[in-house]
Structure formats: structure tokens, C-alpha cells
Amino acid sequence: MFKAILVDKNADVYQASVTELDEAQLPEGDVCVRVAYSTLNYKDGLAISGSSPVVRRFPMVPGIDLAGTVESSNHSAYKPGDRVLLNGWGVGEGHWGGLAQKARLNGDWLIPLPEGLSERQAMAIGTAGYTAMLCLMALERHGLTPERGEVLVTGANGGVGSFAIALLARKGYSVVAATGRLAQAEYLKRLGASTIIDRAELSSPGRALAKERWAAAIDSVGSHTLANVCAGIRADGLVTACGLAQGMDFPATVAPFILRGISLLGINSVTRSYKERVEAWDRLCKGLDLAQLDEITQEVGLSEAILAAHELLDGKVRGRVVVDVNR
Known part of the structure; x- marks a missing residue:
């Protein structure tokens, strides 16, 4: 039993x-x-x-x-x-x-x-950290480097957001964290965020094309937040979509894609190949401060x-x- x-x-x-x-x-x-x-x-x-x-x-x-x-x-x-x-x-x-x-x-x-990782540590990372690493791997495959500019992380206080901030910061990226819990700003800064913004800036219906702000973004929220993130990405920038905390809808226009050439990268963490899973976990062991x-x-x-x-x-x-x- x-x-x-x-x-x-x-x-x-x-x-x-x-x-x-x-x-x-x-x-x-x-x-x-x-x-x-x-x-x-x-x-x-x-x-x-x-x-x-x-x-x-x-x-x-x-x-x-x-x-x-x-x-x-x-x-x-x-x-x-x-x-x-x-x-x-x-x-x-x-x-x-x-x-x-x-x-x-x-x-x-x-x-x-992975060697050197306990069962508890692996589950502290879990799908959240694994997904954050898949996002980082996708961004870097498409040419993102710290020199390109700031990277926005939405849902920053959540599991994916927390790990995304830590992984990006350890790689030398300047991270902007969007959160609805501004009282947790010091926690986000300890993880490596350099700037904190209120998620309210992104969570309501916005413009089809906004001011260019970020070189890339990791979004775990979806819905209006993802649409506004795309609208604020710089020309030729990158966005990974890996969650739907706000909703499954995507109320956006094609403007950021055809006028600025941004790329939206979907992240499927459920059925990755054995090789990708092993690579992601190897990078997590090396790229995280345990x-x-x-x-x-x-x-x-x-x-x-x-x-x-x-x-x-x-x-x-x-x-x-x-x-x-x-x-």
C-alpha cells in the first residue's frame, strides 16, 4: 500500500x-x-x-x-x-x-x-525551472545575447518567472520583472531583476503597436499580457510563450510581426526529445545558483x-x- x-x-x-x-x-x-x-x-x-x-x-x-x-x-x-x-x-x-x-x-x-542534484533540488526546479530553461535555450538559438538589451519576464513571482529571472541574470542579461505583487520587489531583485514594473501596465487591452521597450521577453501569462508584450518588443526582437495564467486567448494584431519583424516562439515543455531534456537539465545544474x-x-x-x-x-x-x- x-x-x-x-x-x-x-x-x-x-x-x-x-x-x-x-x-x-x-x-x-x-x-x-x-x-x-x-x-x-x-x-x-x-x-x-x-x-x-x-x-x-x-x-x-x-x-x-x-x-x-x-x-x-x-x-x-x-x-x-x-x-x-x-x-x-x-x-x-x-x-x-x-x-x-x-x-x-x-x-x-x-x-x-543529474549528478550532484538531489531529488528535492530537482523538484524545487521542476517543470517551472525546466520550462524557463527551454525558453532561454529558444531565445539563444534565435540569436539573443545580453548586448541586445533588456529582457522582460512576466508572471515574475511565479515558478517559471522566478527561474527565468535567475537564469537570465546569471547569464548577464538585464532583466525587467513584471509582477502584480510589488511588495515582493526585493525578492525579485535578489533573484537578479534590475527593474520591477507593475503587471497592470500589461494586463489590460492595449495598442496594436506600443513604444519599443524590450529586446526579448519570457511570458507565462498569455491573453492581453502577451499581446502587450509583443506590441512593446523592439524590432527583430523575440518572445517566448509558455503559459496561460491570464488566459488562453491572444487578442493581438499582426502589426508587431510585420512592422517590426518580431518572432513569437511557442514553448512545449511536455513532449521534448530525450536529448533536449538532458541538455536542459544539464544547463540548469550549471546555470543556476542552487x-x-x-x-x-x-x-x-x-x-x-x-x-x-x-x-x-x-x-x-x-x-x-x-x-x-x-x-
């Missing part, structure tokens, strides 16, 4: 609870992992609360991230005792995820836990994760939430 958060839906009643499950109930997979830590991401909050139809199959164990140790394996790349981690691949949506003490998974979804993880992270036990998920959706959580599934 093992403990897990289980979400279920009977008629119109949606419920999430911590329960005990039998290993025989685990879904199909060729690697069984004893989970040490998981995380709470925005998508996990939606899955636990039922506020958006994230879960595609019931009952479901949420948790799109996990790190732990292989217990048994029929996959050629892994053997018992190997430390592994997972991000994405529909886990926590269509396949039981990481907010449990055990998981059975497709070994192709896993990568080895001592900053305690600044970015708070820890809860499995029994506290449901409440924390609701607080995350309510915008009451700064940075990252790591879940110790064994307490």
Missing part, C-alpha cells in the same frame, strides 16, 4: 483527497519508481481543484513532476537503484502522476537525475498539498512548492 492524492468525479461532484492505494492499482508501465519528491505546478492546481478540465481520466493521481528511485524495471535504460526524474508527458492528466509515494511509468519519459533554491522554494507534505494547490491558484504562493510525498 502507498499514499497518494487521488482526484475523482462522480456525477457533478469533483473531489481530491489523500488516500491509500494498492500497488496493483498502478497503471501500466515498464518502470516502477519510489517517489521521493513531487511539486505543485499551475496545472496541478487546476487538476486538484477541478477548476479546469485538465484531468482526462478518472480516478487520477495528479503531479506532472516527480523524482525518485527505480524499484523495478523492464526498460533497458534503467535498473533498480537508479535515480530518475520526470517532467510532463501527460502524467497527472491521462496517466497517474507524481503526487504519490509510487508511480509506474513509461521509461522513455524518464531521464537520469543556493537560491531555498529562496524560491517552500516545502509541504502530501497531506498539505491540496490546500497549497488552492493557494497557488489564488496567487498566494511565491516561487515553487515542493511536495515531500512521504510525510
Whole structure:
């Protein structure tokens, strides 16, 4: 038996609870992992609360991230005792995820836990830090350098935003952080932001083309915010879109694209190739000051994760939430 958060839906009643499950109930997979830590991401909050139809199959164990140790394996790349981690691949949506003490998974979804990184550190980074690194990699593939000018980060107090600021600053970029929690300005500056702006400057309907302000941006918000970000990017600038905290809509015009030649780069963190995942995690290990993880992270036990998920959706959580599934 093992403990897990289980979400279920009977008629119109949606419920999430911590329960005990039998290993025989685990879904199909060729690697069984004893989970040490998981995380709470925005998508996990939606899955636990039922506020958006994230879960595609019931009952479901949420948790799109996990790190732990292989217990048994029929996959050629892994053997018992190997430390592994997972991000994405529909886990926590269509396949039981990481907010449990055990998981059975497709070994192709896993990568080895990088040397020198603990399970807790990996989950402090989680999909949020991994996505931020994918954004940085995409920007640099398209020619961004610190000399090009300031880089805007929206949703700055969130997980992706916090890591984006830290990664950019460590690479020498001048970072502008947009946040709705100006009281957290000192936190953002400690991460490396040089300028703080109120997200209200970007969150309402704006002009099709605004004053040129930033060389590039990492946006995890979507909707009017993303439209205004694009409108304010300098000629030939770059924007990565990786989230939808404000909404899935994109109420923009083609003006920034055809008059300034900007590029909008979509970031899919769910189904990247093995090579890309390993590269991103290798760069995270080298590009982050791991001592900053305690600044970015708070820890809860499995029994506290449901409440924390609701607080995350309510915008009451700064940075990252790591879940110790064994307490």
C-alpha cells in the first residue's frame, strides 16, 4: 500500500483527497519508481481543484513532476537503484502522476537525475525551472545575447518567472520583472531583476503597436499580457510563450510581426526529445545558483498539498512548492 492524492468525479461532484492505494492499482508501465519528491505546478492546481478540465481520466493521481528511485524495471535504460526524474508527458492528466509515494511509468519519459542534484533540488526546479530553461535555450538559438538589451519576464513571482529571472541574470542579461505583487520587489531583485514594473501596465487591452521597450521577453501569462508584450518588443526582437495564467486567448494584431519583424516562439515543455531534456537539465545544474533554491522554494507534505494547490491558484504562493510525498 502507498499514499497518494487521488482526484475523482462522480456525477457533478469533483473531489481530491489523500488516500491509500494498492500497488496493483498502478497503471501500466515498464518502470516502477519510489517517489521521493513531487511539486505543485499551475496545472496541478487546476487538476486538484477541478477548476479546469485538465484531468482526462478518472480516478487520477495528479503531479506532472516527480523524482525518485527505480524499484523495478523492464526498460533497458534503467535498473533498480537508479535515480530518475520526470517532467510532463501527460502524467497527472491521462496517466497517474507524481503526487504519490509510487508511480509506474513509461521509461522513455524518464531521464537520469543529474549528478550532484538531489531529488528535492530537482523538484524545487521542476517543470517551472525546466520550462524557463527551454525558453532561454529558444531565445539563444534565435540569436539573443545580453548586448541586445533588456529582457522582460512576466508572471515574475511565479515558478517559471522566478527561474527565468535567475537564469537570465546569471547569464548577464538585464532583466525587467513584471509582477502584480510589488511588495515582493526585493525578492525579485535578489533573484537578479534590475527593474520591477507593475503587471497592470500589461494586463489590460492595449495598442496594436506600443513604444519599443524590450529586446526579448519570457511570458507565462498569455491573453492581453502577451499581446502587450509583443506590441512593446523592439524590432527583430523575440518572445517566448509558455503559459496561460491570464488566459488562453491572444487578442493581438499582426502589426508587431510585420512592422517590426518580431518572432513569437511557442514553448512545449511536455513532449521534448530525450536529448533536449538532458541538455536542459544539464544547463540548469550549471546555470543556476542552487543556493537560491531555498529562496524560491517552500516545502509541504502530501497531506498539505491540496490546500497549497488552492493557494497557488489564488496567487498566494511565491516561487515553487515542493511536495515531500512521504510525510
